[in-house]
Amino acid sequence: MYLLFQYLSTIVTVITMQKSKIIIIDDEPKILRFIAANLKSLGYDPHSFLNGLEALEKIDLLDPELILLDIMMPELDGFAFLKRLRTFSDVPVIILTARGNSTDKVQGLNMGADDYLTKPFSLEELFARVQAVLRRSAKRLVNNYSTSEIKNGEVIINLAQRRIWIGNKELKLTETEYGLFSLLMANAGKVLTHEQLLSDVWGSEYRDDIEYLRVAIARIRQKIKQADYKAGLIVTYPGVGYMIANTEVEKHQL
Numbered sequence: 001m002y003l004l005f006q007y008l009s010t011i012v013t014v015i016t017m018q019k020s021k022i023i024i025i026d027d028e029p030k031i032l033r034f035i036a037a038n039l040k041s042l043g044y045d046p047h048s049f050l051n052g053l054e055a056l057e058k059i060d061l062l063d064p065e066l067i068l069l070d071i072m073m074p075e076l077d078g079f080a081f082l083k084r085l086r087t088f089s090d091v092p093v094i095i096l097t098a099r100g101n102s103t104d105k106v107q108g109l110n111m112g113a114d115d116y117l118t119k120p121f122s123l124e125e126l127f128a129r130v131q132a133v134l135r136r137s138a139k140r141l142v143n144n145y146s147t148s149e150i151k152n153g154e155v156i157i158n159l160a161q162r163r164i165w166i167g168n169k170e171l172k173l174t175e176t177e178y179g180l181f182s183l184l185m186a187n188a189g190k191v192l193t194h195e196q197l198l199s200d201v202w203g204s205e206y207r208d209d210i211e212y213l214r215v216a217i218a219r220i221r222q223k224i225k226q227a228d229y230k231a232g233l234i235v236t237y238p239g240v241g242y243m244i245a246n247t248e249v250e251k252h253q254l
Helices: 002-013 029-041 052-062 078-085 102-110 123-141 175-186 194-202 210-226
Strands: 021-025 045-049 066-070 093-097 115-118 147-152 155-158 163-166 169-171 234-237 241-244 249-253
Touching (some): 029 045, 045 052, 066 123, 093 102, 093 123, 115 123, 147 175, 163 175, 175 241
Parallel strands (some): 021 045, 066 093
Antiparallel strands (some): 147 155, 147 249
């Protein structure tokens, strides 16, 4: 217990002054109360829901920084909730589920989840994942580029507005996908390794989790295709990494 207290105290020191609002959705009241109480003790602002339908009605009002989502729930399961959520929100989502097979994991990531944690899990692991996802979101709120816009052919990223355009169509990406795509665009013509992309976008603790990267790239490619853009914008270097193909990139200064 003392080691756990030390661990939690360490996490508290790196939490920002403003409380991060977190929605927890789980049909098990005991699990819900347990997670909420521990998140609150760390300075977060948790909001609990026993079903996805009720949570969906409160998303806009609460405007959370993160959602912790159980999969196996009555009325509206986690996958159905995630599908509806992604039609109007890119808020980061961590899936919490007893179903630990790789098929469910890939399905969750394909539907726009940012991370996946299998029950039973330790508090240390849960809080580490929460911290990592919130850190990624906070990092992308800061303009890390000395430009206001990146242009690559018909593809334009407005960094100030965090919006992406392909021709006259807007490319809607999740927070994680936006971070990945903008990093590739800012380094167009350069091959970025799996480890570089995972470390810079997800965090150093994810540098070996290539599955996260592959799923995110596949989702971005699918959305680019839906925007009727030519194929081959993102080039795969098997066993190495990825690169944005067009090297004629203009960066407009602030």
